Amino acid sequence: MSGEQIKEYCGVFGIYDHPQAAQMTNLGLFALQHRGEEAAGICTSDGQNLYLRKGTGLVGEVFNERRLGKLPGQHAIGHVRYSTTGSSNITNAQPHQVNYSRGQVAIAHNGNLVNAQLLRAELEAYGSIFASTMDSEIFVHLMAKPSYRSHEEGVVESVKKVVGAYSLVVLTETQLIAARDPQGFRPLCFGKLGKSYVIASETCAFDLIEADFIREIAPGEVLVIDEKGPRSHFPFQNENTCKAQCVFEHVYFARPDSVIFGDNVALVRERLGRNLAKEQPAKADIVVPVPDSGNYAAMGYANESGIPLAHGFTRNHYIGRTFINPTQADRSLKVKIKLNVIREVVDGKRVVVIDDSIVRGNTAKSRVNLLRKAGAKEVHMRISCPPHISPCYYGIDFPSKTELIASNKSLDEIKTFLEVDSIGYLSIEGMLSATTQAPESFCTACFSEKYPTKVFDVMDKFKLENKLEKI
Numbered sequence: 001m002s003g004e005q006i007k008e009y010c011g012v013f014g015i016y017d018h019p020q021a022a023q024m025t026n027l028g029l030f031a032l033q034h035r036g037e038e039a040a041g042i043c044t045s046d047g048q049n050l051y052l053r054k055g056t057g058l059v060g061e062v063f064n065e066r067r068l069g070k071l072p073g074q075h076a077i078g079h080v081r082y083s084t085t086g087s088s089n090i091t092n093a094q095p096h097q098v099n100y101s102r103g104q105v106a107i108a109h110n111g112n113l114v115n116a117q118l119l120r121a122e123l124e125a126y127g128s129i130f131a132s133t134m135d136s137e138i139f140v141h142l143m144a145k146p147s148y149r150s151h152e153e154g155v156v157e158s159v160k161k162v163v164g165a166y167s168l169v170v171l172t173e174t175q176l177i178a179a180r181d182p183q184g185f186r187p188l189c190f191g192k193l194g195k196s197y198v199i200a201s202e203t204c205a206f207d208l209i210e211a212d213f214i215r216e217i218a219p220g221e222v223l224v225i226d227e228k229g230p231r232s233h234f235p236f237q238n239e240n241t242c243k244a245q246c247v248f249e250h251v252y253f254a255r256p257d258s259v260i261f262g263d264n265v266a267l268v269r270e271r272l273g274r275n276l277a278k279e280q281p282a283k284a285d286i287v288v289p290v291p292d293s294g295n296y297a298a299m300g301y302a303n304e305s306g307i308p309l310a311h312g313f314t315r316n317h318y319i320g321r322t323f324i325n326p327t328q329a330d331r332s333l334k335v336k337i338k339l340n341v342i343r344e345v346v347d348g349k350r351v352v353v354i355d356d357s358i359v360r361g362n363t364a365k366s367r368v369n370l371l372r373k374a375g376a377k378e379v380h381m382r383i384s385c386p387p388h389i390s391p392c393y394y395g396i397d398f399p400s401k402t403e404l405i406a407s408n409k410s411l412d413e414i415k416t417f418l419e420v421d422s423i424g425y426l427s428i429e430g431m432l433s434a435t436t437q438a439p440e441s442f443c444t445a446c447f448s449e450k451y452p453t454k455v456f457d458v459m460d461k462f463k464l465e466n467k468l469e470k471i
């Protein structure tokens with residue numbers, strides 16, 4: 001995809017009452033690996049104590065049987081991380097575990113808080129000392145307020161103070177707690193495996209461990225699971241909050257086999273492609289997806305237009321994080337290492353390329369160049385979402401407005417820059433109608449600049465660190 005500079009952010013998993021809680025969490029995280037490749041962690045509880053292991057790298061690099069064997073207990077939470085706030089170092093890996101006056105607690109968080117700086121400054125003014133630069137740590141300090149009588153009350157009260165995106169799992173000695181912000185920016189799902197309860201960012205984690213998907217955690221819900229069973233709190237029910245689920249999860253981030261926000265992701269992507277074909281038709285011989293996230297939209301475009309689907313790109317799946325980019329200036333070499341064109345498929349053809357996004361435009365330009373070199377007669381670029389014109393403050397690492405190509409160039413200028421024969425994006429209406437949910441239940445801020453919350457401080461991932469350096 002041409003949005004390859006966009007990084008995923010985080011995935012969370014939790015399990016209550018399973019004899020192999022650490023092993024199940026390891027599998028759950030493995031299924032959620034696409035949501036964060038920089039660090040992974042698991043914290044378990046045996047009912048008395050918490051045990052933590054985390055490290056930088058992929059799940060398979062951080063954990064093996066021996067290490068999992070050192071995580072005893074029947075309850076666990078886990079996290080895979082891409083650093084949307086805080087640097088990619090071990091201090092900022094999650095779960096974040098602390099001991100405080102009410103006992104032990106660990107937390108794992110997906111999302112970004114938009115009032116993190118304000119809250120942190122306030123907490124520090126009252127004597128809180130932070131161990132990391134993650135905004136997630138703010139929850140733990142809020143929970144620690146002496147007037148709360150339990151971990152449970154601490155979570156319910158602290159979520160009222162934060163603004164922004166959070167899908168959380170919290171582990172105490174005897175409880176697993178899950179919470180989702182009132183807008184429901186990030187997905188969070190609830191399932192059952194025998195007598196055990198499970199929580200995961202996406203349902204693909206349930207499929208791997210053969211758990212049943214019960215339902216999504218509702219926006220604004222705090223779900224507490226302990227020996228009494230699951231029970232819910234709705235701390236925002238008297239407030240006038242609106243849903244703002246991240247529509248870009250459907251377009252790009254989530255795995256196609258997951259069900260999030262009431263829809264299967266692959267089916268939504270197929271409909272995005274169909275809507276794109278209706279809105280932005282092209283005269284062409286073949287429809288070529290940019291793998292992997294463009295695959296389902298290209299299938300929809302081909303089904304709707306009647307133009308045959310052809311896999312003109314092949315992707316190298318073995319690059320991983322350890323791959324060292326060549327230093328030479330030829331950008332097309334870097335692009336080719338990840339994705340190569342199959343000359344025999346595109347040579348002499350008029351090609352419609354389906355991609356899920358264009359961020360800066362340089363990668364898309366290199367791919368067009370590769371197609372032309374392989375003999376494509378015409379290249380028509382079609383994008384399965386609207387142009388990205390503004391940053392995301394809710395956990396997605398888009399570049400600043402000045403770097404977003406659609407924020408700075410007209411459609412004609414983008415066409416000229418990419419050297420394509422035509423270009424077309426899906427409209428906001430076309431994108432939203434690909435889901436079965438009410439259009440107003442989604443966030444579209446990076447396409448529309450209509451932010452669903454007040455943005456207190458424009459977060460960038462190093463902001464909290466910059467602040468620390470000045471102290």
Ligand code: SF4
Nearest residue numbers: 246248392443445446
């Ligand atoms: S701004 Fe864009 S990426 Fe961020 S939550 Fe909203 S729709 Fe998703």
